[in-house]
Amino acid sequence: MVKKLENIEKREQETGYMIIDGHKIRNYFKELDPEIKIEMLKKMYEIRHFEDQTEQFIIRGQIHGTCHLYVGEEATAVGAIYAVEKKDYITSTHRGHGHCIAKGANIDIMMAELLGKKTGYCKGKGGSMHIADVTSGNLGANGIVGGSIDIATGAGLTCKIKEKGKIVVCFFGDGAANRGNFHGALNMASIWDLPVIYICENNIYGMSMPVKEAFNISKISDRKFSYGIEGLTIDGNNLVEVYNTARHFADYCRAGKGPVLIECLTYRWKGHSKSDAQVYRSRKEVKSWMEKDPIPGYRKFLIDDGVLTEAEGKKLEVEVVEELDQAVKFAEESPFPDPGTVEEDVYA
Amino acid sequence: MREIEYREAIREAVIEEMDRDPKVFLIGEDIGKYGGAFRAYKGLLEKYGPERVINTPISEAAIVGAGIGAAVTGYRPISELMFIDFTTLAMDQIVNQAAKIRYMTGDNLNVPLVIRTQGGAGRGVAAQHSQSLEAWFYHVPGLKVVMPATSYDVKGLLKTAVRDNNPVIFIEHKMIYLNKGPVPEEEYLIPFGVADIKREGSDVTIFAYSNMVFKSLEAAAELEKEGIGCEIFDPRTLVPLDEEALIKSVKKTGRLVIVSEACQRGSIASDICAKINQKAFDYLDAPVKIVAGLNTPIPYNSTLEQACIPHKENIIGAVKEILL
Numbered sequence: 001m002v003k004k005l006e007n008i009e010k011r012e013q014e015t016g017y018m019i020i021d022g023h024k025i026r027n028y029f030k031e032l033d034p035e036i037k038i039e040m041l042k043k044m045y046e047i048r049h050f051e052d053q054t055e056q057f058i059i060r061g062q063i064h065g066t067c068h069l070y071v072g073e074e075a076t077a078v079g080a081i082y083a084v085e086k087k088d089y090i091t092s093t094h095r096g097h098g099h100c101i102a103k104g105a106n107i108d109i110m111m112a113e114l115l116g117k118k119t120g121y122c123k124g125k126g127g128s129m130h131i132a133d134v135t136s137g138n139l140g141a142n143g144i145v146g147g148s149i150d151i152a153t154g155a156g157l158t159c160k161i162k163e164k165g166k167i168v169v170c171f172f173g174d175g176a177a178n179r180g181n182f183h184g185a186l187n188m189a190s191i192w193d194l195p196v197i198y199i200c201e202n203n204i205y206g207m208s209m210p211v212k213e214a215f216n217i218s219k220i221s222d223r224k225f226s227y228g229i230e231g232l233t234i235d236g237n238n239l240v241e242v243y244n245t246a247r248h249f250a251d252y253c254r255a256g257k258g259p260v261l262i263e264c265l266t267y268r269w270k271g272h273s274k275s276d277a278q279v280y281r282s283r284k285e286v287k288s289w290m291e292k293d294p295i296p297g298y299r300k301f302l303i304d305d306g307v308l309t310e311a312e313g314k315k316l317e318v319e320v321v322e323e324l325d326q327a328v329k330f331a332e333e334s335p336f337p338d339p340g341t342v343e344e345d346v347y348a
Numbered sequence: 349m350r351e352i353e354y355r356e357a358i359r360e361a362v363i364e365e366m367d368r369d370p371k372v373f374l375i376g377e378d379i380g381k382y383g384g385a386f387r388a389y390k391g392l393l394e395k396y397g398p399e400r401v402i403n404t405p406i407s408e409a410a411i412v413g414a415g416i417g418a419a420v421t422g423y424r425p426i427s428e429l430m431f432i433d434f435t436t437l438a439m440d441q442i443v444n445q446a447a448k449i450r451y452m453t454g455d456n457l458n459v460p461l462v463i464r465t466q467g468g469a470g471r472g473v474a475a476q477h478s479q480s481l482e483a484w485f486y487h488v489p490g491l492k493v494v495m496p497a498t499s500y501d502v503k504g505l506l507k508t509a510v511r512d513n514n515p516v517i518f519i520e521h522k523m524i525y526l527n528k529g530p531v532p533e534e535e536y537l538i539p540f541g542v543a544d545i546k547r548e549g550s551d552v553t554i555f556a557y558s559n560m561v562f563k564s565l566e567a568a569a570e571l572e573k574e575g576i577g578c579e580i581f582d583p584r585t586l587v588p589l590d591e592e593a594l595i596k597s598v599k600k601t602g603r604l605v606i607v608s609e610a611c612q613r614g615s616i617a618s619d620i621c622a623k624i625n626q627k628a629f630d631y632l633d634a635p636v637k638i639v640a641g642l643n644t645p646i647p648y649n650s651t652l653e654q655a656c657i658p659h660k661e662n663i664i665g666a667v668k669e670i671l672l
Contacts, residue, residue: 089421091417121453121454122452123455124454125453125454126452126454130452130453132456134453134457139417139421140449140453144440144444144445147441147445150416151417151441152417153410153413154414154420154425155418158417158418158421158423162371181413181440183407185409185410188404188407188410188414191405346451347450347490347492348458348460348512348514
């Protein structure tokens with residue numbers, strides 16, 4: 001996989017275009033306001049620190065169930081979500097905190113949900129795996145691997161028929177690409193040209209199953225051939241590449257040209273869930289990916305580009321840490337739900 | 349009053365709801381030119397076009413899942429699964445997604461989705477096309493389950509299902525699509541959770557739904573000749589269930605026979621029996637009787653197939669035994 005990353009063709013940013021997995025893609029990122037470029041860095045920090053805090057809660061036993069941390073994959077969520085518009089929909093996964101934050105959720109309310117509080121997004125009834133901040137266009141995380149692929153396809157139907165101009169970004173992992181419903185949904189989206197960007201976050205393992213053992217193809221995006229759709233494999237740890245690719249295909253979807261399958265190569269630094277001893281991978285491998293941390297790479301890129309100074313970068317991170325402290329305070333001080341509410345919300 | 353076929357009543361309900369609300373659309377296999385496997389959607393593609401009558405590949409999970417996705421973003425889809433046996437292919441979407449989205453998200457999302465399907469034995473289509481799987485859905489909190497027997501009921505309940513803000517499993521029976529029954533010309537709706545006494549009687553209550561309503565009515569007609577009065581209680585919707593009316597009927601007759609085409613193990617019949625034992629035991633003059641399908645797959649051979657499911661004679665026998 002490391003080798004493959006290096007193989008991805010890139011051209012100098014100055015040309016105004018990048019060649020990404022054989023596709024000539026405009027460097028939209030270059031045209032962005034500096035504020036947006038900095039905001040994306042801040043979002044990545046938010047996700048990283050949110051997850052670090054969540055891990056602390058896990059260690060301290062304050063998370064009742066389980067959590068799946070997004071640490072190391074931040075560039076994929078932030079790059080893809082910033083490339084689409086606020087009005088667009090996303091569907092998320094069990095490893096969904098990053099998508100939720102990037103789409104604009106309030107971290108106080110998210111943290112409260114993780115602690116099972118009444119003030120959380122789901123009133124303490126969903127927890128980490130079911131957070132849905134509908135107001136920001138997030139149709140929800142999903143506890144079932146691949147469970148949201150069909151739902152995203154249905155939302156795509158809504159966009160095509162009723163809410164023209166809107167699109168859907170559907171996140172799922174490498175594991176989900178082997179579920180049968182992946183095939184049914186992508187085929188359906190392809191025959192009807194639905195405006196859905198299917199983003200396969202290939203983080204190299206489905207729980208403990210390595211991608212190289214779970215697939216007989218080297219690129220998951222090659223599944224595009226089955227559906228006659230566009231598809232490509234990109235560096236999911238490179239925010240600029242993710243942003244430009246997603247932006248390019250957002251326009252493509254909005255133009256009614258149909259869905260696309262984008263495979264983002266990335267890596268989860270932490271275990272699958274809170275009870276993973278990680279016997280299936282080496283420390284060396286984890287370390288090699290930690291060296292490709294998407295955040296410092298992007299920060300350096302911004303500094304080199306004159307968008308941000310070193311000091312401003314540090315200040316940004318401090319701000320995020322303070323916001324997280326506030327979220328923790330809010331979550332911890334929030335009340336638990338009244339047991340009497342347990343039967344509420346089953347039916348409308 | 350005019351009499352129309354069950355499948356025509358379905359078609360009328362769908363047309364009325366699609367005309368009333370542009371957010372209603374149909375999605376399923378062979379519902380386009382073919383008009384649905386049981387022709388309930390005959391002519392609807394021509395009438396509403398391919399954006400509202402969406403013919404799909406054979407992808408049950410996607411038929412339901414796309415319905416869910418459209419429902420949570422403002423549509424009111426009717427997803428069709430040709431046979432209830434094929435719900436197995438869409439169970440994640442039905443059970444883990446549709447049924448739970450509202451609760452899991454703390455009331456942030458509703459799923460106003462109707463899943464139309466049909467089940468039951470009698471057409472010689474054997475073990476994978478003849479099952480009565482309603483108990484699976486009855487068991488799952490978050491789903492509503494509707495099983496109409498007559499043309500009148502299927503029309504009024506389907507219209508209500510389309511307007512409901514919850515996922516509704518709407519289960520028809522393959523043996524009754526051509527049954528004719530009275531249906532008024534004017535519009536009407538039937539609320540969920542309201543049972544219908546299909547025949548009044550004072551000696552015994554027979555709880556029956558879907559095709560078993562007709563078998564029970566046949567049995568009641570014969571028993572009447574012997575001076576036995578059967579009250580045929582059709583719940584029409586299993587979730588929600590009109591418990592109050594059932595208890596009232598049992599109070600009146602003091603005896604309950606539950607008829608179920610589905611095999612008895614883990615069935616709705618068993619659950620109704622438990623409910624009555626818990627809530628109306630003191631009114632019973634005899635133990636509750638259950639007449640149910642055998643705990644076997646449905647066989648192909650006609651004689652064997654018929655041996656698997658309850659008939660008029662079984663119901664008559666049970667009524668006579670309970671009156672001993």
